[in-house]
Amino acid sequence: MIICFSACHRDEAVILRRYMTSQVATTTALVLGFLVVMLLGGRLIRYFGMAAEGGLDVSVLFTLIGYNLPYFLELILPLSFFIGLMLVLGRMYSDHEMAVINGAGISRGRLARLLAPLILLLMLFEAWTTLIAKPWGMERATNIWQEQSVTKIFEMIRPKEFISSGDYHLYVGQVGANRESLNEVIVIQTNVKPDTDAAIHNQVAIDQQDLQKIPEKFISSQDTLIFAKSATQVDTNDGTIALDLHQGRRYEVNPMSKKYSQIGFERYRITLSAAQKNEERSMRIEGVSTAQLFEVLSGNAKRDNVNEVLAEIGYRFSLPWLIILAVMLAVPLSYVRPRQGRWLKLIPAIFIFVANVLVLISLKESITKGKLSIWTYPVAVVSLLAFALYLNYHQTIVARLRLKRHSEQSS
Numbered sequence: 001m002i003i004c005f006s007a008c009h010r011d012e013a014v015i016l017r018r019y020m021t022s023q024v025a026t027t028t029a030l031v032l033g034f035l036v037v038m039l040l041g042g043r044l045i046r047y048f049g050m051a052a053e054g055g056l057d058v059s060v061l062f063t064l065i066g067y068n069l070p071y072f073l074e075l076i077l078p079l080s081f082f083i084g085l086m087l088v089l090g091r092m093y094s095d096h097e098m099a100v101i102n103g104a105g106i107s108r109g110r111l112a113r114l115l116a117p118l119i120l121l122l123m124l125f126e127a128w129t130t131l132i133a134k135p136w137g138m139e140r141a142t143n144i145w146q147e148q149s150v151t152k153i154f155e156m157i158r159p160k161e162f163i164s165s166g167d168y169h170l171y172v173g174q175v176g177a178n179r180e181s182l183n184e185v186i187v188i189q190t191n192v193k194p195d196t197d198a199a200i201h202n203q204v205a206i207d208q209q210d211l212q213k214i215p216e217k218f219i220s221s222q223d224t225l226i227f228a229k230s231a232t233q234v235d236t237n238d239g240t241i242a243l244d245l246h247q248g249r250r251y252e253v254n255p256m257s258k259k260y261s262q263i264g265f266e267r268y269r270i271t272l273s274a275a276q277k278n279e280e281r282s283m284r285i286e287g288v289s290t291a292q293l294f295e296v297l298s299g300n301a302k303r304d305n306v307n308e309v310l311a312e313i314g315y316r317f318s319l320p321w322l323i324i325l326a327v328m329l330a331v332p333l334s335y336v337r338p339r340q341g342r343w344l345k346l347i348p349a350i351f352i353f354v355a356n357v358l359v360l361i362s363l364k365e366s367i368t369k370g371k372l373s374i375w376t377y378p379v380a381v382v383s384l385l386a387f388a389l390y391l392n393y394h395q396t397i398v399a400r401l402r403l404k405r406h407s408e409q410s411s
Contacts, residue, residue, distance in 0.1 A: 016106070017114040020088070025118060028084035035076045040065055060144055067141040070133035071286065075357065077126055078322035082353050085330035086346050093336045109392065112331050119323055127320045131290045138287035172231075185245060187226040187270060225251040226268065234269065242271050285312045311367035314377035318360050321381050328388035329353055356384050 047061050092098045101111060162171050173184025228248030245268045253260040285308050295301040296309045303309055333349040359380055366372045390397075 013114065016101070016111075017117075020111065020114055021118050023088045024081075024084050024115060027087050028081050031083045031087075032076060032080035035080055036069070036072065039072050039076065040069070043068065064141055064144060067137040067144070070129050070137045074126065074130045074134055074319055077122065077129070078319070078326050078357070079350075079353065081122055081323060082326035082330055083346075083350065085326060086334050086349055089330060089334035090336055090346065093334065108331050108335075112327050115327065119327060123320045123323045126323055130316045130319045135287055135289045138284060139289070142284065142287050176230075182231040182243075183229065185226075185228045185231045185248075187224075187228070187245070189224040189226075223253045225253060226270070227251075228268070242269055244269050285309070288312070290316060305368065307370045308368045310374040311364045314367065314374045315360065315364045318377045318381055321385070322357065322360075325356060325384055325388055326353065328385065328392060329356070332388075332391040332394070356387075359384065 044061070044065055047064060089098070092101070098108075102108075159172055159175050162169055169188040171186040171188075172182045175182060226245060226248060228245035230246045231243045232246070234242040234244055246266065248265060248268065250263045250265060250268065251260050252262075288303075288309075290313070292301055293309050293313050296303045296306065297313075329349070329352065333345055333352065336344055360377070363372065363376055363380055367374055367376065
């Protein structure tokens with residue numbers, strides 16, 4: 001008889017686990033899809049606007065969206081799981097299912113523990129997204145933006161309009177066929193020091209005696225004007241954007257004295273955008289892989305701000321715990337009376353969960369500035385879990401205190 005009762009009880013737990021897992025997983029997937037479409041839709045509209053203005057190639061639009069998807073998922077997934085739990089548990093309360101389950105001897109805490117396989121799966125996926133997928137996607141997206149800035153310089157040029165790139169302001173009178181060359185080119189570079197070595201390296205046909213005749217007071221901070229009949233883009237392998245100017249003159253003008261010097265040339269090369277000397281430094285911290293972050297801490301790699309590395313590591317390892325926090329908060333916050341409706345506490349509960357997430361996000365900035373230690377992250381996670389634990393057992397603690405007080409008064 002006892003064996004039969006135990007087997008029946010075990011079968012009921014398995015059925016209930018399957019039911020809860022399917023309900024929560026389905027609702028979470030629907031909420032996740034809705035939030036992803038809503039957030040990425042705004043990003044996609046912005047990319048379409050940039051493509052319409054000629055600043056972005058249309059062929060890379062959806063590639064950029066795909067690479068940015070893990071960046072959104074790391075925060076959307078815990079929120080979607082929390083909302084899914086709130087909706088499922090709230091419906092069970094309003095439909096009196098929770099009353100039947102509690103009457104069968106299954107408490108709310110045990111009901112949450114039945115979701116352990118789903119919770120573990122979501123924690124692993126959240127950890128993979130935060131530690132691996134997001135840095136990989138951000139790195140690929142950054143590389144695409146850099147490639148766009150290099151390959152699209154001629155497509156950004158419009159006849160008889162000024163464009164700016166780096167320290168240069170470029171004006172083009174005419175654009176050649178297939179945009180292979182530029183005609184009637186004017187280049188303005190303000191407040192620079194002339195570099196004779198660079199001029200020689202760029203094969204400028206100048207007279208060194210004329211350079212020596214330029215007074216020293218003119219070689220301080222001058223504006224440079226370059227007039228050329230034509231220009232062609234130079235293919236480089238180091239990530240720079242270079243133009244070869246043909247048959248023109250270069251003027252160095254002192255804005256204070258209004259005096260100038262001029263040099264004629266047959267070919268003169270200018271660099272509109274220099275390559276980064278250290279690609280890792282130019283990469284946003286979100287695009288640096290977790291392994292590289294630990295290399296910075298061990299001294300095998302360099303980064304300007306070590307506190308930024310510590311903040312990012314603590315942030316990445318803290319986010320998977322939001323899945324457990326979502327369960328611990330949803331169980332007490334989803335409780336509603338039968339006539340209240342399951343939507344009554346949804347919005348306040350979302351604000352409470354988002355406030356807990358904002359605590360972790362705010363710590364990242366404080367640790368980056370060196371105001372707090374990286375150990376603030378585990379302290380914050382434990383504190384948030386303790387707060388959720390208090391919400392779960394608040395009614396039990398209050399009931400026991402009242403019972404104890406009543407017993408003392410009776411005695």
